[in-house]
Amino acid sequence: MQQAPPTTVVILGLSATGLALARALGPAHCKGIGIDADRWQPAHWTRHLAHPRHLAARALDLSLANDLVALAATQPGPCVVLAASDPACNFLADHRAVLSPSLALSEAYVSARVQPLLDKSAFARACAVAGLDTPQTVDVHGPGDVVAFGNQVGWPILLKPRASFAWRQRLGGAKLVAVAGPGQVAAALGRFSNDFSAIVAQAEVPGRESDLLVAAVVCGERDGVVHDVLTARKLRQWPVGYGSASAVRIDRLPDVEAAARATVQALGLRGLHGLEWKRDARSGALRLLEVNPRACLWLDVARLAGAVPVAIHLADLTGQALPLAPAALAGTLWRYGLRDTVALVAASARSVTGLRALASELTGSRAAGDAVFEWADPAPLLAAVLHGIRSPGQRGTGEPAP
DSSP states (O other), X not given: OOOOOOEEEEEEOOSHHHHHHHHHHHHHXXXXXXXXXXXXXXXXXXXXXXXXXXXXXXXXXXXXXXXXXXXXXXXXXXXXXXXXXXXXXXXXXXTHHHHTTTSBOXXXXXXXXXXXXXXXXXXXXXHHHHTOOOOOXXXXXXXXXXXXXXXXXXXXXXXXXXXXXXXXXXXXXXXXEEEOSGGGHHHHHHTTTTOGGGXXXXXXXXXXXXXXXXXEEEEOTTTOOEEEEEEEEEEEEESTTTSEEEEEEEOOOHHHHHHHHXXXXXXTOOEEEEEEEEEOTTTOOEEEEXXXXXXXGGGHHHHHTTOOHHHHHHHHXXXXXXXXXXXXXXXXXXXXHHHHHHHHHHHHHHOTHHHHHHHHHHHHOSOEEESSOBTTBOHHHHHHHHHHHHSTTOOOOSSOXX
């Protein structure tokens, strides 16, 4: 029997998230092409991707869309485009009419689905309509609104940018600004240049970082049927408390899996998504924090644990038979070592629990891997170090950060 030509996968955004997707292409038997305007992103340096000179360092614009259509015409098999950043999701949604006749695009990249997930205000409204349990969230029109909200729900409260990727670098890598009381409101708003239209205020969900629970979900492109769910627990973040994952462990969490299935059904989602909850320390309830219409930073833990969500997603996108969805190996540990080391130092500066936690994780985990380092593919680590020096807090977006 003649073997079908391989699928070509174009990854937009070459941060550690893009690298996670690139590493998943081997088990999926696909070849990959990487694109990001920032050549110092780690996945620009990986052996898992090709970087054609005319495509590798491109901005996300109509010219790139036209060149992707031209690329698809030269490939012997299907050509898929995957987003590894929020701006890439917006790009694919904005240029869907140009791209979709020639390339396989997930139904996740449709404006009506993307915008409610990437805008914190719209997300809160969509979840309220769907009956999903999220922290109370309000739009902000001035300092008085923030003080009144804090007095209503109790301090501390969180100020979050509606579009987090647009502010990540300005906030030093953090996703939000915590406000302990009325006296801190003016300074907190100043970090957002007093642009009230850009932020929301949200009630804090009490609990530890290890109460942050995540899931990767693959939904059928045509019918929304859930093909695979992988659950995990965040152990640490950087910046501490309100940053991105720096250590994640595969845990079997039946209530999180059930919540993931209910959430994607309630929101009518399609494709590959990353979801996050926090278990409320007061009640034990799962409070939905975010849904990403793409792979998340920590997705590489799936490959390390023997799961294949990306392969399942790609097969569904291209109309091929879906591979079996093996159970992920519980206890598998993923770390973003460059960030997690700093997070551990920060924790250990307050107590010895940080070092004890690391020792426990390394001895108790069944397998471990790093976000940017592999012995067989060491160059992304160097790129990540240099990128961190050049642009602290910036993530791969496919276009320059603001």
